[in-house]
Amino acid sequence: MTDATLAPARQPIVRRYPVLLVFLGCLALFTLGVTILSEGFGIGIISTSFVKTLGKTLCLCLVALAMDLVWGYCGILSLGHMAFFGIGGYAIGMWLMYARTEIIVVQSLSAAPLPPTAQEISDGIATQIFGVVGASEFPPIWAVAHSLPLQLAAVVLVPGLLALVFGWLAFRSRVTGVYLSILTQAMTLALALYLFQNDSGLRGNNGLSGLQNLPGLGHVPQSTISIWFFWASALALGLGYILCTWVVSGKFGSVIRAIRDDESRVRFLGYPVEAYKLFVFTLTAVIAAIAGALYYPQAGIINPAEIAPIASIYLAVWVAIGGRGRLYGAVIGAAFVSLLSTYFTGGQAPDINLGFYTIQWVNWWTVLLGLSFVVVTLFAPKGLGGLFDLIAARTAPDRHGADLGPDVGALREKEAEK
Amino acid sequence: MSSLLEVSGVSVSFDGFKAINNLTFQIGEAEMRAVIGPNGAGKTTFMDIVTGKTRPDEGSVLWGEKSQSLLSMSESQIAQAGVGRKFQRPTVFEDQTVAENLMLALKKKRGPLAVLGFRASGADQDRVVELAEEIGLSGALGRKSGELSHGQKQWLEIGMLLAQEPRLLLVDEPAAGMTPAEREHTTEILVEAARTRAVVVVEHDMEFVRRLNCKVTVLHEGSVLAEGSIDHVTSDEAVIEVYLGR
Numbered sequence: 152m153t154d155a156t157l158a159p160a161r162q163p164i165v166r167r168y169p170v171l172l173v174f175l176g177c178l179a180l181f182t183l184g185v186t187i188l189s190e191g192f193g194i195g196i197i198s199t200s201f202v203k204t205l206g207k208t209l210c211l212c213l214v215a216l217a218m219d220l221v222w223g224y225c226g227i228l229s230l231g232h233m234a235f236f237g238i239g240g241y242a243i244g245m246w247l248m249y250a251r252t253e254i255i256v257v258q259s260l261s262a263a264p265l266p267p268t269a270q271e272i273s274d275g276i277a278t279q280i281f282g283v284v285g286a287s288e289f290p291p292i293w294a295v296a297h298s299l300p301l302q303l304a305a306v307v308l309v310p311g312l313l314a315l316v317f318g319w320l321a322f323r324s325r326v327t328g329v330y331l332s333i334l335t336q337a338m339t340l341a342l343a344l345y346l347f348q349n350d351s352g353l354r355g356n357n358g359l360s361g362l363q364n365l366p367g368l369g370h371v372p373q374s375t376i377s378i379w380f381f382w383a384s385a386l387a388l389g390l391g392y393i394l395c396t397w398v399v400s401g402k403f404g405s406v407i408r409a410i411r412d413d414e415s416r417v418r419f420l421g422y423p424v425e426a427y428k429l430f431v432f433t434l435t436a437v438i439a440a441i442a443g444a445l446y447y448p449q450a451g452i453i454n455p456a457e458i459a460p461i462a463s464i465y466l467a468v469w470v471a472i473g474g475r476g477r478l479y480g481a482v483i484g485a486a487f488v489s490l491l492s493t494y495f496t497g498g499q500a501p502d503i504n505l506g507f508y509t510i511q512w513v514n515w516w517t518v519l520l521g522l523s524f525v526v527v528t529l530f531a532p533k534g535l536g537g538l539f540d541l542i543a544a545r546t547a548p549d550r551h552g553a554d555l556g557p558d559v560g561a562l563r564e565k566e567a568e569k
Numbered sequence: 570m571s572s573l574l575e576v577s578g579v580s581v582s583f584d585g586f587k588a589i590n591n592l593t594f595q596i597g598e599a600e601m602r603a604v605i606g607p608n609g610a611g612k613t614t615f616m617d618i619v620t621g622k623t624r625p626d627e628g629s630v631l632w633g634e635k636s637q638s639l640l641s642m643s644e645s646q647i648a649q650a651g652v653g654r655k656f657q658r659p660t661v662f663e664d665q666t667v668a669e670n671l672m673l674a675l676k677k678k679r680g681p682l683a684v685l686g687f688r689a690s691g692a693d694q695d696r697v698v699e700l701a702e703e704i705g706l707s708g709a710l711g712r713k714s715g716e717l718s719h720g721q722k723q724w725l726e727i728g729m730l731l732a733q734e735p736r737l738l739l740v741d742e743p744a745a746g747m748t749p750a751e752r753e754h755t756t757e758i759l760v761e762a763a764r765t766r767a768v769v770v771v772e773h774d775m776e777f778v779r780r781l782n783c784k785v786t787v788l789h790e791g792s793v794l795a796e797g798s799i800d801h802v803t804s805d806e807a808v809i810e811v812y813l814g815r
Contacts, residue, residue, distance in 0.1 A: 402687045405669050409662045416660045419620060420733065421648035422679045430681045 171396050174479055175389055182385040191374035202377040203449045204493055208486050209384035210446035213391045215485035216478060217435035217442070218466050220395050223475030224404065225431045226411030231335035232439045233462035234342050235310040239440030240447030240457070242309060244359035245293060246302035247448060250366035252279045283357050290352030306444045307437055314436030315429065322425040327414065339460045346455035358454025362447055380449050387445055391438055395478050407431060468524050473534050480536025487535060492516065571634070573598050573767050574737055579618060579628030588614040589625065590791035596737070601763035603778045604771045606788035607811060612771045615788070616739050620654050621647045649679055653735030657742045659722035663715030667706055667725060670714050671697045674729035704728035705754065720751045727758055737767045744777045756780050
């Protein structure tokens with residue numbers, strides 16, 4: 152939070168928010184570095200699978216950014232944003248799966264003596280995709296799966312509309328705080344349970360797979376495709392960061408922080424609080440969906456377990472550990488915790504033999520994560536992002552004494568005595 | 570004088586307890602009014618009804634030249650129509666600077682999209698500085714309002730009310746927790762404000778009310794007990810009975 156007292160008028164946003172420039176610089180350097188070290192475009196020190204991990208991490212940073220906007224700034228602890236993320240993944244996954252299966256089916260039918268009819272091709276694709284759930288016809292929700300532009304539109308529109316309708320119902324009834332969290336969690340759970348059914352039309356618990364193969368680009372090696380997606384993810388994160396900074400920078404940011412701190416007071420100032428919440432909720436749902444649409448082609452597979460409420464809870468944990476209420480905190484939290492999580496659950500971390508018991512990180516990582524969440528909440532509410540305050544404090548004037556409040560610039564002991 | 574706010578026959582009960590009982594109240598365009606009454610007389614509930622926080626069981630609340638009913642409007646719509654409210658406990662946004670608080674309150678379009686594109690013009694910033702001077706906080710524009718003293722927070726809130734440019738100002742116990750000097754300043758600000766708009770001050774403190782030098786409405790058990798000048802109501806038998814006990 153920079154000093155936005157009386158100078159915010161006409162300066163460009165990067166001048167007002169130097170953090171933005173630093174962030175974009177770091178992101179550009181990181182992207183360049185990974186590209187140079189990659190197998191596809193560089194000297195091959197970083198494996199393709201690790202490039203994918205890094206690309207996925209960037210997508211997680213983007214959804215964390217959305218979470219920070221809706222929770223850290225606007226005070227809505229949503230436990231549903233990973234559901235929007237998942238819907239984005241499903242929307243793009245439908246096209247990827249359809250288009251690739253179509254190529255395979257057309258190829259296999261081309262050997263037949265008579266050229267195949269459109270119906271035969273369609274049936275072939277349906278049997279290929281839905282054979283696993285014992286169906287051979289396209290469910291209605293696959294109506295536009297053949298069209299990339301329409302599915303791309305669905306990435307934005309479906310989660311956007313869901314957030315809009317759900318948010319309108321919830322905010323209009325003035326459901327707030329922990330009750331709203333429970334409501335969003337219920338929505339997420341309902342969605343996951345629905346998708347687990349075989350007749351949901353999205354292949355039940357099998358989910359969608361083979362998403363890493365881009366239709367028509369079978370000749371391009373994964374090492375190259377992984378870098379393309381890495382770039383796209385970095386670009387999306389950069390743009391998302393600029394957008395979020397813009398949203399929280401001006402008076403709008405001031406209003407949503409005010410809503411977070413005292414909703415009814417904002418109402419008596421004449422601001423339609425519900426409209427603001429709905430706007431932020433929907434905007435962040437769309438950001439989350441875009442992040443998901445970039446994430447799952449890199450992951451290769453999506454299934455309903457990815458949408459389960461626990462994913463959204465993890466998201467909240469990342470943002471809390473990174474430091475909510477500051478955008479770079481969310482990014483740092485998501486990157487740090489998700490990469491550590493990959494390290495510990497990937498079986499790379501060495502087990503610790505205590506003699507009487509062996510700590511296996513695959514099992515104990517969640518315990519460690521839970522503990523660090525508790526520790527951060529109790530002892531370092533500013534999260535990892537708070538470390539930057541420590542650095543800033545070295546260069547800032549000595550204000551004597553400890554903080555009296557939890558926020559940046561809160562009164563210090565000695566000042567209060569004056 | 571045409572009336573700006575007309576409350577008539579309003580009743581509201583909570584779990585059978587009649588907080589407001591057939592209350593009738595009127596205030597003109599530029600008028601100062603003090604509302605006094607013992608605890609539980611319904612002063613705060615009265616404000617809640619006017620600002621849309623509480624819906625009455627019966628009665629009507631009419632506003633402005635067009636006699637628009639406030640009962641069908643939401644809190645934010647009522648506030649936009651020109652009703653400003655100051656709460657008993659100072660409620661400012663502690664995490665934000667004095668300037669940001671005032672900027673938030675400044676009379677501008679309130680919709681999300683309008684606010685998203687909002688950039689403060691030079692005139693807006695001048696207005697913020699001017700308001701800060703008026704409430705004696707010009708040196709504290711860049712400070713977080715959470716750092717201010719209790720009295721300063723009260724003033725900041727009054728400043729935010731003035732920034733809203735309401736036509737009717739509802740002020741709940743403005744002088745609570747203030748030093749005598751601060752009280753005097755608060756009186757000045759309120760009297761000044763009442764020159765151009767209607768001001769309703771809810772207060773316990775008779776001395777403070779006397780200094781406002783305006784018409785007084787005494788509430789008791791949810792309805793008007795007496796109305797008139799301070800000397801008139803303090804000599805009223807019923808008021809003495811309620812205030813001093815039998």
